[in-house]
Amino acid sequence: MGGVTAFGILILPFLTLIIIQSSTEGATPADLQREINLRNSDGPYIGVVIPNLFEMNPLLHSPSFLAEFPYIDFGGRRFRFGTIEGKKVILVMTGLGMINAGIATQMLLDLFNVEGIVHYGTAGNANPSLNIGDVTIPQFWAHTALWNWQRYGDGPEDQLSLEADGDYTREIGYLNFSNYTTDAKLRNHDGNLLNSVWYQPEEVFTVSGTPEERDHAFWVPVDSHYFELSKNLEGLNLESCLNSTTCLKPPPRVVTVHRGTSASIFLSNAAYRRFLREKFDVSPFDMESASVALVCFQQRIPFIAMRALSNNPSVSPESIDASTFLPLSAANAVRVVAEFINLLRSVKVVDVSVSH
Numbered sequence: 157m158g159g160v161t162a163f164g165i166l167i168l169p170f171l172t173l174i175i176i177q178s179s180t181e182g183a184t185p186a187d188l189q190r191e192i193n194l195r196n197s198d199g200p201y202i203g204v205v206i207p208n209l210f211e212m213n214p215l216l217h218s219p220s221f222l223a224e225f226p227y228i229d230f231g232g233r234r235f236r237f238g239t240i241e242g243k244k245v246i247l248v249m250t251g252l253g254m255i256n257a258g259i260a261t262q263m264l265l266d267l268f269n270v271e272g273i274v275h276y277g278t279a280g281n282a283n284p285s286l287n288i289g290d291v292t293i294p295q296f297w298a299h300t301a302l303w304n305w306q307r308y309g310d311g312p313e314d315q316l317s318l319e320a321d322g323d324y325t326r327e328i329g330y331l332n333f334s335n336y337t338t339d340a341k342l343r344n345h346d347g348n349l350l351n352s353v354w355y356q357p358e359e360v361f362t363v364s365g366t367p368e369e370r371d372h373a374f375w376v377p378v379d380s381h382y383f384e385l386s387k388n389l390e391g392l393n394l395e396s397c398l399n400s401t402t403c404l405k406p407p408p409r410v411v412t413v414h415r416g417t418s419a420s421i422f423l424s425n426a427a428y429r430r431f432l433r434e435k436f437d438v439s440p441f442d443m444e445s446a447s448v449a450l451v452c453f454q455q456r457i458p459f460i461a462m463r464a465l466s467n468n469p470s471v472s473p474e475s476i477d478a479s480t481f482l483p484l485s486a487a488n489a490v491r492v493v494a495e496f497i498n499l500l501r502s503v504k505v506v507d508v509s510v511s512h
Contacts, residue, residue: 184267188228188230191226191228192228192268195228195237195268195269196268196269199244199268199269199270199271200244200269200270200271201237201244201245201246201268201269201270202240202243202244202245202246202270202271202272202274202497203245203246203248203261203264203265203268203270203274204240204245204246204247204248204274204276204493205248205250205257205260205261205264205273205274205275205448206248206249206250206276207249207250207251207257207277207443208249208250208251208252208277210482210486211277211278211486212247212249214483214486214489214490215490215493215494216247218490218494220241220490220498221239221240221494222238223236223237223238224237224238230263230267231263233248233249233260233263233264234248234249235247235248235264235267235268236248240493240494240497240498241494241495241497241498241501242498243497243498245497246264246270248260248261248263248264250444250448252420252443252444253420253444254299254301254418254419254420254444254446254447255420255447256444257443257444257445257447257448258447258448258450261447261448261451261452262451265452265455265457272379272382272457272458272459272460272500273448273452273457273458273459273460274459274460274461274462274496274497275444275445275448275449275460275462276461276462276463276464276489276490276492276493277445277463277464277486277489278463278464278465278466278482278485278489279292279416279441279445279464279465279466280423280429280441280442280467281440281441281465281466281467281468281469282430282432282433282438282439282440282441282469283413283438283440283469284433284468284469284470286411286413286439286465287404287406287408287465287468288404288408288466288467288468288481288485289394289396289408289464289465289484289485289488290408290409290410290464290465291408291410291462291463291464291465291485291488291489291492292411292412292413292416292439292440292462292463292464292465293383293389293410293412293413293460293461293462293492294378294412294413294414294416294439294440294445294461294463295377295378295412295413295414295415296375296376296377296378296415296416297375297376297378297415297416297418297445297446297449297461298374298375298376298416298417298436298438299358299417299418299419299446299447300355300417300418300419300436301419301420301421302355302356302357302358303353303354303355303356304316304317304318304319304324304353304356305351305352305354306330306352306353307351308347308349308350308351309347309351310351311352324356325356325357328354328355328356328357328374329354329355329435330352330353330354330355331352331353331355331431331435332351332352333348333350333352334347355374356374357372357373357374358372358373358374358376358450359371359372360372360373360450360453361454362453362454362455363454363455363456364456373450373453375415376446376449376450376453377453378449378459378460378461379458379459379460381458381503382458382460383412383460385496385499385500385503386412386460386462386496387412388499389410389495389496389499390409390410390411390412391410392409392410392491394407394408394409394410394488394491394492395491396408397484398480398481398483398484402480404481404484408464408485408488410492411439413439413440414437414439415436415437415438415439416438416439416440416441416442416445416446416461416463417432417436417438417440417441417442418443418445418446419441419443419446420443421443422443423441426469429441429469430469433469439465440463442463445461448461449461460496462489462493462496464485464486464488464489464492465485466479466481466482466485
């Protein structure tokens with residue numbers, strides 16, 4: 157296949173930064189592979205997977221992160237090397253949504269010597285007992301946008317299309333659109349043409365399984381050792397003020413929670429948010445975490461996600477501008493990640509376990 161198509165050399169004071177770019181054909185050029193091999197010989201690393209630049213920049217400017225050059229560009233992703241609190245890390249930005257998150261995570265694991273994945277960012281909040289700025293650490297993640305959309309006229313007792321073949325299930329539950337008709341007199345009168353969507357588990361193919369033989373998982377666990385370790389962060393002091401007059405009350409805290417959920421949907425709808433909370437007992441909801449979790453689950457790589465909340469569902473959205481505190485939330489998520497990685501320096505990881 158093709159070789160390296162571009163070398164960019166940028167001379168900075170006391171620093172030579174080599175940017176290695178991949179060929180358009182998608183192969184790993186020889187020069188790039190040598191650089192990857194050299195980096196891997198210095199591993200293993202903790203992979204830090206981040207949705208976007210807004211959430212990555214606080215880490216890049218954090219005193220906890222010390223960058224090492226060169227970084228490596230491959231397949232549209234930039235892999236940044238360094239240490240967080242003295243532990244070797246590789247940072248990668250995924251981009252928006254489940255597909256981008258899965259691609260970036262799989263590339264990171266395929267290319268580099270990674271011992272575990274830490275994912276962080278901001279998220280929406282479905283839990284009325286939590287507040288803006290709180291950093292949540294769920295024990296389980298699910299992708300809640302894999303549906304079997306039931307035909308109009310069928311009900312909960314009717315078999316789904318392809319259910320008999322084992323492709324789909326009614327075990328997890330459904331959302332019926334007629335339950336959300338604004339006119340109460342019309343609810344369940346003639347139903348709704350949109351009828352119901354039934355939530356489905358992901359097909360998973362683990363590295364320890366037989367190729368092409370599928371298993372299924374809806375609630376994907378984070379690494380049990382990572383989760384227990386993260387409980388030590390619950391007393392961590394977080395920033396609560398943007399300035400002397402703009403502060404969060406109560407002050408943000410670190411909270412381990414039961415469940416989080418992800419979908420490639422930007423969710424601002426209060427009714428659906430309440431449904432997710434009541435149906436699935438979720439706290440944070442976002443657009444990437446479950447995808448990262450699913451990749452790590454299949455590759456048997458320890459994983460944990462930390463998401464700082466951007467809203468309070470028990471407070472009227474008109475009473476506070478949640479976007480005002482997004483920079484503070486992102487910075488607090490970085491603080492929690494740095495403290496967690498600091499804890500990892502003296503402990504050994506264990507394997508994840510399957511949860512359906």
